[in-house]
Amino acid sequence: MIPFDALKTRFRDLRNAYPISPIGLTVLSIIYIFCAANASFWTIGTEVFAGHPLSFAGFVSAVFFLTLAFFSAFGFPWMIKPFLIFMVILSAVTSYYMDTLGVIIDRDMIQNVMVTTVTESKHLLTAGFVTHVVLFGVFPAAFIACVKVGRPSIVKTLAMPVATMSLSLALAAGLLMTDYKSYSSILRERKDYMSSFQPGMPVVSAIRYAKMMRRSANVTVAAVGDDATKGPAYGPDRKPVLTIVVAGETARAQNFSLNGYGVETNPRLAKLPVVSFTNVTSCGTATATSLPCMFSQFNRDEYSFQKGISNQSVLDVLDHAGLHVEWWDNNTGNKGIADRVTSRSLTHTENAEFCAAGECMDGIFIEALKEYAATVTQDTVLVLHQIGSHGPTYYLRYPEEFEQFKPACRTAEFKLCTPAEITNAYDNTIAYTDEILAQTIEFLEGQDQLSTALLYVSDHGESLGEGGLYLHGSPYFMAPEYQTKVPMILWMSQNFKTQFDVDRGCLSAKTDSPLSHDNLFHSLLGMLDIQTDVRNSDLDLFASCRNLQKVVHN
Incomplete structure (x- = not known):
């Protein structure tokens, strides 16, 4: 039997021998999220694009590159791990409610979460939920935490996220333009499709909620019916x-x-x-x-x-x-x-x-x-x-x-x-x-x-x-x-x-x-x-x- 200390040494040597770039880790994490946290997205997509596999592949690829463009904004060595760990765990949490209960995490749902009480929310923290989050969120997050991220030169460190974002946006736009009429029609008619995408919908909804709260800060309550x-x-x-x-x-x-x-x-x-x-x-x-x-x-x-x-x-x-x-x-x-x-x-x-x-x-x-x-x-x-x-x-x-x-x-x-x-x-x-x-x-x-x-x-x-x-x-x-x-x-x-x-x-x-x-x-x-x-x-x-x-x- 190999001593535990020897295992730790081998793991550390292996980790140091094969560092991964921030962009590489980002791509792998997105692929994992697409596969493990988007059952509803794939199910609805299969229905929407029935009989049109190439259009389906093109649309999914466009969504992938849009996601990569967003993730790339956090693609610096000192930011990438915390960001990806958060996204993987977030996707595990939201995918449970989406795939198990059909609950879409839109702005109103974010608002519900923010105003709920411990008494109300505790009933949603079931054994099935905890198991799902541990298996599909915590374990992958632990893997990300253990991976060694390479540290390229300062020029590459600063340039790679920008270049990746620009290229990803260009590729996404190009893919969408190949069948823009069909894609725009689907997005218009089947709003439930992109609403099922994790972690896209929760992130966008959280941003919309933050904007709503910022606009409504320090409001003055207007009198209504004071002539009653x-x-x-x-x-x-x-x-x-x-x-x-x-x-x-x-x-x-x-x-x-x-x-x-x-x-x-x-x-x-x-x-x-x-x-x-x-x-x-x-x-x-x-x-x-x-x-x-x-x-x-x-x-x-x-x-x-x-x-x-x-x-x-x-x-x-x-x-x-x-x-x-x-x-x-x-x-x-x-x-x-x-x-x-x-x-x-x-x-x-x-x-x-x-x-x-x-x-x-x-x-x-x-x-x-x-x-x-x-x-x-x-x-x-x-x-x-x-x-x-x-x-x-x-x-x-x-x-x-x-x-x-x-x-x-x-x-x-x-x-x-x-x-x-x-x-x-x-x-x-x-x-x-x-x-x-x-x-x-x-x-x-x-x-x-x-x-x-x-x-x-x-x-x-x-x-x-x-x-x-x-x-x-x-x-x-x-x-x-x-x-x-x-x-x-x-x-x-x-x-x-x-x-x-x-x-x-x-x-x-x-x-x-x-x-x-x-x-x-x-x-x-x-x-x-x-x-x-x-x-x-x-x-x-x-x-x-x-x-x-x-x-x-x-």
Whole structure:
């Protein structure tokens, strides 16, 4: 047996005898990344270029040279190893989510990562993920770290990266020009193709995110609806109004039996006088985008991160009108929506029944609401931000006794579960949301001293494996309806309907109408009879379902 010290000496001699140039190491690393971290890129490319192998080879070669041009900017001996190690590990991380879950790392996904919490992100750090990163990231990175990089003359050291970059760009341009019409058409029509390329998409997305954050630094929040006042429905000798807005999490409309789903996921709500709107579209496919967008005055086409943080939300408008507004959170925060109103986090409440796993189930809201309602003496809007159906650990979102659809997937490793088990676990979360909403409505119905209402709408939907996609956050241009169709449910007490003279039948006639998060800002103001110039009656569901003359008379 060769002594360990002798092995170390042989390895060191071999390493010193065959140094590799920075450009050579870069080329080998790119080849490795192309082969080991781009399964989705090759799969989609094979489909896109079916029957045209030469065009496929030309396009892949162009992408290779573009990647080499970018990597060459870091091709100096003192920079190349840290850069390549980072890129190899980054590609291993992002390829796992792309190839396993179909998750594209675009700018919005980078934003989601930056605003997520340890509690939320820990569920994504599975054994499969760690194994993948170690095998395809850490081990190759260790090899790069051990390779000896040659140190040419100063002239070559400075000239080679520049020359390599220039030549690579020229070759890439030449290859693309050989069939420019076809290539440009593919890039235009199949945006998912280049979105699957690692590490290109994550790097570009990170740059776009950094630019977005730089542009939005030090913004001044503009007042919205500071002319808001209470309308004629707020007359004398009336009861205080308590309106609960439930911001759902990851609930897709297709799995609500109220909307025609074949599995009975809404047995409790089905017995209550609710209006379920069945054709509602979300503003985004992830909380970081959808949540602030749905509470803003902007529609989906107008909304941007910068506009969202630089303009007040509908909660501010309600506050301007003299209503008391509170935000209760059982998720990852209010994303700036409730920065100027009373906020309360329930996520880490000490409660053995609902918070035993280190994060709380939504049943925690019921306990807090029972204490809170008795203190309401003024017109109030209370927003409950749920944890809802947030994955991949669906089984943690409901108590075990609510696991009515079995067998259910009880792990974050979807590859260890069947499609039916994943769907069962997800359906259990919807059934538990049904229970929480029903309990809340029944509690509000019993508050005779108040005029009460509840409006529920989810922030976005979820993919459960359809088309190879899981979870949410797909770029909107390619997101399936499972991620963009969301449930919206309304309940009003008799006191509320009388005070605001809302015609429930009129609203019921709109259940199948095409609606979206664009309607929430204006409909909430219309529902509560808030007079302001920023309310758009065309987007207000209640505008045509209230008799204003009767309200004034009352």
